[in-house]
Amino acid sequence: MTKRAVAVLGVGLVEPDEAVLTSDDLGLTRGDGCFEATRVVTTEDGSHLIDHLDAHLDRLQVSAQALGMPDVDRSAWRGLITQLLAGWDVAGEATLKLMLTRGRESTPTGPTTGIATLTPTSEISLRLRRTGISVIILSRGTASYAYTAAPWLLGGVKTLSYAVNVAASRIALQRGADDVIFTSSDGYILEGPTSAVVWSSSGRLHTTPTGPTGILASITQRALFDAAEAAGIPTSYTLGTVAELRASDGVWLVSSARGVVAVHTINGNQLAHTPALSDRIAALAGF
């Protein structure tokens, strides 16, 4: 089994195979909690680089607030991450995951549960970053404006309730594809199950707007767009269609752990794909 490291808020480091959650933790019973994932690069001399930790802690706080949970204790999380990294000497890329649940059902006023894990980034992710991916288009079932004034739908909240994302990814594999791009019921590009969609058209980068669409605000996409603008490449938040992706100069799925992955095929049809452009996009995003 691959080496993993696990730490629990208020406890510290635990054995990776140790059980950490009770049977009535709302993270289990209801998927009631939120999480973050980002990349940690460990160099040969054992030093660690964490991607955009501030932004991830910010987003964890946004998620917690939307779920009506107490404020995220940033310094406690930072301390826990320091403990986790102190013993981590696996050179290369790993995924740092922070999970925060509402805590135990039997103690409604009790503490939340916070767990941090560190796992080497999978070979598959690293390979797909090099080879690019094929995707299928699946409807998310909601309109591009469905999340307006509907906070109970948890648009933009990175909850632990990811069963639909897992099911969509599983169906993609069954159909011989690597991943999914979700569309809205009115035909607009939304996001991947664990990534944002970025496309290039006439020298401009596009991605789907957050808010009414319900998609997650992607930290990697934001970093990419900031770097692109600084490099003179214009960016837009655009409601796009599959036809627009097909007519584009390139499509990428971007996420904190897997990085920037070029989409070479949509629903079995090959896309325009310029490796040099993908390399540039990846570099701008820090990958």
Place this chain on the structure above:
Amino acid sequence: MTKRAVAVLGVGLVEPDEAVLTSDDLGLTRGDGCFEATRVVTTEDGSHLIDHLDAHLDRLQVSAQALGMPDVDRSAWRGLITQLLAGWDVAGEATLKLMLTRGRESTPTGPTTGIATLTPTSEISLRLRRTGISVIILSRGTASYAYTAAPWLLGGVKTLSYAVNVAASRIALQRGADDVIFTSSDGYILEGPTSAVVWSSSGRLHTTPTGPTGILASITQRALFDAAEAAGIPTSYTLGTVAELRASDGVWLVSSARGVVAVHTINGNQLAHTPALSDRIAALAGF
């Protein structure tokens, strides 16, 4: 703290406060799993009556299959439930919960995780059964036909990814109501966050059809409709509107643990409510 009992498949009884789930269990990391809940009545002499256990194991199997998980081991679950009940002597109603997760992320070919818990039914649930409830109407964001040929949306699957249901219930409480009735984006009655909606109109009981609507097939509603038909009360699966609920002779939220609860108020407006009719409906449903 209230007495609870917990048992784990392949392990047996564990202490209720013992941690049972590792940090990489997909039930936690992705809400990737399914569950069932039903009522157990314990008499003063210590014997136990479990409501519709066969039907719940059937539905657990349907959920597991939809999630691409291995077949449910019914005899193992039955054995676990027997162990759980053997030590349970709290007279009155309890909720038996069966939770099944895909297992650990770090061992993709490893076993699923199965957990059974027994908890006394909350005073709030028992009280609401007597007093009835007020509900607010919230959109579920999906059309009444959104789940047609879209198995990745997990319509009808009782997954552990219930964060939206929890959020909707929380917003109801914030707005001074007890519960929620979800409607589709095209304006039809769907279900409650943890219950089915039943209404009576011109002597006929109605509920929302499953399938394209994505709602869960309710075991309590099914038992109610079977008993109603046997008693000469006709039943229908109907796409209804809030206006039809308002014009009805009665509206109930039904579920396995809370039973049959009359809705006396929708969005602040009182409904027709005949206690004798509610009593009859509850009795037909076995409550």
